[in-house]
Structure formats: structure tokens, C-alpha cells
Amino acid sequence: MAAEAAFAATTTATRKAALFAAQTSAARNLYPQNKYNAGESPDYAKSVGWPVPCPAPLPVRFCDKRIVAYYGTRFRRKMGALGEFPKDEMLMRLKGEVAKWQAADPCTPVQAGAFI
Secondary structure (H helix, E strand, O other), X not given: OXXXXXXXXXXXXXXXXXXXXXXHHHHHHHOOOOOOOOOOOHHHHHHOOOOOOOOXXXXXXXXXXXXXXXXXXXXXXXXXXXXXXXXXXXXXXXXXXXXXXXXXXXXXXXXXXXEO
């Protein structure tokens, strides 16, 4: 009796799964398949004015340079090199680092900086 109940449950579950799969497959065949999600169609984007006309971006200033910089705050020694040394000494050290990088790779210009 238990085997028959298990068989009936399995059979019912199998029938329900097959019916669901058939309905889902039939529903898929009724509607055309979209390549885009809602709002992603290029035609729709053009119809609502996308991309928005705007001026060309400004040229990037540092894209072809190596940036060597010290960072920190003048008031905290633990926050970086800017607070660790007096201004003149920090600038001298930064120029020394820039010279080392320039000597290591002469093909790439080096830009010095300090970020506060």
C-alpha cells in the first residue's frame, strides 16, 4: 500500500511537472523572443533621445604620464608624508623620488604631485 501511494505521488508530481513544462513551452512559442530587456532596445533609446547630445569630453591630462605623489595632511604625522616632514624637506624628497622614477623609465614622463 505504501509503495502504491509513493508511486501515485510520484506519478502525480511527474504529471504536474510535465503539464507545467508543456504549458511553459507553449507560452514561449506564442510570443516572439526579444534580444533585449525592457528599455534596452537601441531603437527605443533613440526614440527617447539617448544618448543625450553633449560636448566632447576634455582631453585627459595625465594619461601619458607617471604620477608620483605624496599624500596626507599637514597636521598629522601618521596620515602620510605631507605631515611627517617640513614642507621644504618634503618637496626635496618628492623631487628625489621623481628623479628616481625618471631614471628608471626615461620613456615615460613623470608628473610630481602632493595630495592633501
